[in-house]
Amino acid sequence: MPWLAGVGSSRKYSRSTPPTPPTPPPPSPSPQGPTSPEPVAPGGAFIHGLIGLSSGGFAETVRNSISSRTWRECKESKEFSEVKKDKAGDHVPVLYMGPHGAHPRRLLTLPPELLLAILQQLDLADIMRLRKTCKHLHALASPEQIRTLMGPAQLRMQLLGHCKTCLRHDPFRSGLLQPALNDPAYPLASSCIDCAVKARDPRIKVGRALMLANFDTAWVCRYCGLPIVEGAAFGHEQFHRFCYKRYNDRLLLFFLLGWLQWGLGIVAAALAWKYYRHAVLVFAPTVTNFLLLWFCLGFLIFRGNRRRTYHCTLVLELAILGLWTPPVYYVATELASPRDVPVPKSTQATLAMFGLNMLFRLFNLVGNIVLLCRLDTTERHRSGVPAWKRPAYYLATFLIMWTYPQSLEEKSSPEDM
Numbered sequence: 001m002p003w004l005a006g007v008g009s010s011r012k013y014s015r016s017t018p019p020t021p022p023t024p025p026p027p028s029p030s031p032q033g034p035t036s037p038e039p040v041a042p043g044g045a046f047i048h049g050l051i052g053l054s055s056g057g058f059a060e061t062v063r064n065s066i067s068s069r070t071w072r073e074c075k076e077s078k079e080f081s082e083v084k085k086d087k088a089g090d091h092v093p094v095l096y097m098g099p100h101g102a103h104p105r106r107l108l109t110l111p112p113e114l115l116l117a118i119l120q121q122l123d124l125a126d127i128m129r130l131r132k133t134c135k136h137l138h139a140l141a142s143p144e145q146i147r148t149l150m151g152p153a154q155l156r157m158q159l160l161g162h163c164k165t166c167l168r169h170d171p172f173r174s175g176l177l178q179p180a181l182n183d184p185a186y187p188l189a190s191s192c193i194d195c196a197v198k199a200r201d202p203r204i205k206v207g208r209a210l211m212l213a214n215f216d217t218a219w220v221c222r223y224c225g226l227p228i229v230e231g232a233a234f235g236h237e238q239f240h241r242f243c244y245k246r247y248n249d250r251l252l253l254f255f256l257l258g259w260l261q262w263g264l265g266i267v268a269a270a271l272a273w274k275y276y277r278h279a280v281l282v283f284a285p286t287v288t289n290f291l292l293l294w295f296c297l298g299f300l301i302f303r304g305n306r307r308r309t310y311h312c313t314l315v316l317e318l319a320i321l322g323l324w325t326p327p328v329y330y331v332a333t334e335l336a337s338p339r340d341v342p343v344p345k346s347t348q349a350t351l352a353m354f355g356l357n358m359l360f361r362l363f364n365l366v367g368n369i370v371l372l373c374r375l376d377t378t379e380r381h382r383s384g385v386p387a388w389k390r391p392a393y394y395l396a397t398f399l400i401m402w403t404y405p406q407s408l409e410e411k412s413s414p415e416d417m
Helices: 044-051 058-076 112-120 124-131 135-140 143-160 193-198 241-275 280-302 310-323 325-336 345-372 377-381 390-403 405-409
Strands: 080-085 091-095 209-211 217-219 236-240
Touching: 112 135, 112 143, 124 135, 124 143, 236 241, 241 280, 241 345, 241 390, 241 405, 280 310, 280 325, 310 325, 310 345, 325 345, 345 390, 377 390, 390 405
Parallel strands: none
Antiparallel strands: 080 091, 209 217
């Protein structure tokens, strides 16, 4: 670097004397006139005036800064064995020689120009942490100084690449949401994904595409409710890869339970028709339930994810649940009546089948009510949710997965199509 030409490059180290910067000889009169001043780097005059350096040149600044700081530090610590004076009368500390060589110089012993060069390579988060270490670095890394070092273009890119809340640095801006141009803090107005989720940013909604700071789009996962920056499922861009696997597991369980419910309904109707054909309170409701069972199966197969038909299935489930009440009442009354012979096992099995059908239909009824309320089940993954609300969200998620897990893929707006 041309502005380091004034610093001596040859130094000899020993165990008794530390490296000492060369002292420039005093100017001698010459017929050509006085010697020219030491060359200063471009912008050096501004830096000298800004941080208050001496006007004797770069080499004198370096020598004075190092000697004065090491002399002040050696008085406060015992890292140096002794302090001597060189030929120029300056105090020079003798480094303590340990088993691994000389003790390295500290950061503050570097000249301010090198410190400013280091600051120029840091991002804003590191500069903020550096400013909290000591008063000298706090004053050196002032806002005015940082603006001068980086320049308008680099400073704007630095601000756009940081989260305004946690100061997380993302140079590619792939994990930052696009800032609002009307934000008074612009260009430091971007938010990282984690901070946006914690702050409950209204832009983060299931089934909505987000605009990132690098002008890419990212969908919000329909299972966990977090933006999908990377790791999207193949062929299903609105699911994380792991979330889509868990969603498929829930779908498989739902179909197995659906066939179980369908089988229990057929078995209960067959038992009622065989053992209680003579009882109108049992025969007529079970025949009606058998027909409604096929209507519910048709809704589950053909309704798809474009239309919300939960109110129809709610009415059907409510009718089925109500129609199972008279058969259960009739069989329970027969069991409770006094008799000399033991209760037949066929009656016990019939009552058990009726009870299981009522229990499953009750779960379906409550699940359809939850689906009609459009409850956001992804809240269970958000931070800041009260402890008493988390069990309610988990219960609602269980009821939705029990009733109709394909509701997670429901597309109700043109943006989701």
